[in-house]
Amino acid sequence: MSVKRAILVSVTAPTATKPAILSVDDDPAVSRAVVRDLRRRYGGDYRILRAESGASALEVLGELKLRGQSVAVLIADYRMPGMDGIEFLEQAMDLHPYARRVLLTAYADTNAAIEAINVVDLDHYLLKPWDPPEEKLYPVLDALLESWRGDERRPVLETRVVGHQWSARCSEVREFLARNQLPYRWYPMDEPEGASLLKAAGAEPEQCPVLIDATGRTVFEPSDAELAEFVGLQTAPSGEFYDLIVIGGGPAGLGAAVYGASEGLRTVLVERTATGGQAGQSSRIENYLGFPDGLSGAQLADRARRQAVKFGAELITGRSVVGLEACGAARVVRFADGGHIAAHSVLIATGVEYRRHPAPGIDEFTGCGVYYGSAMTAAGECADRDVYVVGGANSAGQAAVFLSRTARSVHILVRGESLTASMSHYLIEQIDKIPNIVVHTRTEVVAADGDGHLERIVLRDNASGVEEKVETERLFLFIGAAPETDWLDGVVVRDDDGFVVAGPDLMVAGALPPGWELARPPQHLESSVPGVFVAGDVRSESAKRVASAVGEGAMAVMLVHRYIAKQ
Missing domain, CATH: 3.40.30.10 (Glutaredoxin)
Incomplete structure (x- = not known):
């Protein structure tokens, strides 16, 4: 890597700009009244902006995003033609996810405000009219602005x-x-x-x-x-010894970081790429408890990350773990760059990776039109194109639904007779109602071709054996899960597929596992090495669901407390 100060580059830091407070209301009289009250109280420290429709407000937010300017609070009226306040706030979250969100409602619309709490993670709703603002408006905004200023993740x-x-x-x-x-x-x-x-x-x-x-x-x-x-992410731990090292930042790892730090354990989470894991790439998770309207994997991951940091957990990004050792009472984690950290206990929560597709040409075009999982950047380039999704599980279905919003057509390719064997019923019903999604059963990709990037794929109908060549520049693969646990070879017991075996599954005819040095049996999520736990998809026989992964992460912390207490 080469890093330097590029004096000639025509990129200059913009002058300091006040963060914005944006009000959206289609009633000009109400809009002016809101802005008047906002300027009187906050005009010295914030840019007060207003718009009279959701569409125009999104244009304003887009311009602020491009300029690198931050937005502190969004205030939207619920009843607006074309795009109501909830719809606007939901789209605004993608542009400015850290802005605090307020919905203006009439008394008759309070149910809508309650609904918005789940849909857009609403921070507050205000009933109109709010006079006097000193009692009903300013205290609410003062608290939200204080929270925004102290947020760990700032634009x-x-x-x-x-x-x-x-x-x-x-x-x-x-x-x-x-x-x-x-x-x-x-x-x-x-x-x-x-x-x-x-x-x-x-x-x-x-x-x-x-x-x-x-x-x-x-x-x-x-x-x-x-x-x-x-880009300013934390890449090095601040200490050398912790109570708990969490390896992997998916739902299980984030759950453990939140509960570990909140319960007083010195906790550090190490993530190779980005928090969220496979779930973090999901465009919409609709069966997670407490979110009846669903939320994106990125939203879930970001909330969990901020929650963990709030409680004092350290989050290390961009470091690859390549080794694990038991050195007396310490558990030592080694990094690819030669560094290491140690702790009383370790939680393995590395999740799984999508299996590699064996068809000729796939490896050549990976990252150049072929993507494993829902590549966020590639998805944005699929407008008005024909795209193909391989896989029959929920992750493939969620990606297809998301891509269908802009793509000309989305083709789901599954080798089985139908989607019912591997996809949730609610998702199958959604797909059936989307006209530009086509499901091809008993079909698979047998080749990929192109000049410098993917241009076409060859499909085979496994029922008839007929092959067909189709033009496409985007192929998304969701073909099963494989744990990347080779670095644990010879350290902990794994099953034939590489998943980590834990708890009762380690027992053989009621006997303690070979090499186990303690008189007690392994705890429920404990691996064959005392003090090394496993949670989430990487655990053998796990449920492979977001909710169960979060639950296992929380349960692991309870077991870590028991383990440390007996050392």
């Missing part, structure tokens, strides 16, 4: 990324930034603006991706660890 100035559209590494870098919810702007190097940035930075095309921050600092071809450090 930052955007990073500029220059590279080639069909570069696998450029795709990985953009995905890394998107999944970590870091604002960036993409400049293809074969377009004028991208080419000029590349030249000013003194970089060659083969050095892409090139990243440039708002001060002109640049980095060429960064690794994930170097990328994390460049």
Whole structure:
């Protein structure tokens, strides 16, 4: 990696700009009244903006996003034509996820406000009229602004990324930034603006991706660890010894971090790429308890991450774990770069990866039109295109529903007779009602082809044996789960598929597992090494659901307390 101060790059840090408070109301009289009250109290420290429709407000928010300017509070009227307040706030979350959200309602619409608590994670709702504002408006906004100012995750100035559209590494870098919810702007190097940035930075095309921050600092071809450090993520633990090391930032790992830190354990979570795991890439999770209208995996991951940090957990990003050792009472975790940390206990929550597709051409075009899972950056480039999704489980169905909003057509390819064997009923019903989603049963991809990027795939009807070549530039693969646990070989017991065996499953005819040194049997989520626990999808015989993973993460913390208490 090369990092330098690029004096010639035409990227200058914008002058300090006040954060914005945006009011949206289609009634001009009400809109003016809201803005009048806001300016009187907050005009000195915040930009007070107003819009008279959800669509125009989204345009304003988009401009603020591009300029790297932050939004503190969004205030939206519920009853607006074309786009009501809940719909507006839901879309605004994608642009400014950390802005506090307020819904203005009449007394008759309080049920809508309660509904919005789940749909858009509403912070507050206000009944109209709110006079006098000193009693009914300002105390609410004062509390929300104080909360916003103290938030651990604050919007930052955007990073500029220059590279080639069909570069696998450029795709990985953009995905890394998107999944970590870091604002960036993409400049293809074969377009004028991208080419000029590349030249000013003194970089060659083969050095892409090139990243440039708002001060002109640049980095060429960064690794994930170097990328994390460049954009300001924490990449090194602050201590050398902890009560609990959590390896993996999916739902199980985040659940353990939240409960571990909140219950007083010195907790550090180590994540290779971005918190959320596979669930974090889901466009919509609709069967998670307490969210009847669903929420995206990114929203769930971000809330859990902020919750863990609030309780004092450390979150380390961009570090790969390659080894685990038991050194007396300590459990030592080793990193790929040679570093290490130790703790009384370790929780393995590394989840699973999608299995590699064996068809010729797939590996060649991975990251260049072929993607494992719901690639956030690639999904945004599917408008008015024909895209293909391989897989019959919930993750494939959720991706298809999401892609169908902009794609011309979405084709789901499954080898089985139907979706019923592996997909939730509610999701199958949704798919049946979306006209531009087509399900192809007993069908699989047998080849991929293109010039520099994916251009076509070959499909085979397994019932008739007939093969068909179809044109497409986007193929998303969701073909089963495989644990990446080779680094645990010889350390803990794993089953034939590589999943970590724990608790009662380690017992053989009622006897303690071979090599077990304690008089007691392993606890429920404890591996074959005392003090090393496992939770979530990486555990053998786990339920492979978000809710169960979160529950196992919480349960693991209880078992860690028991283990530490007896040391």
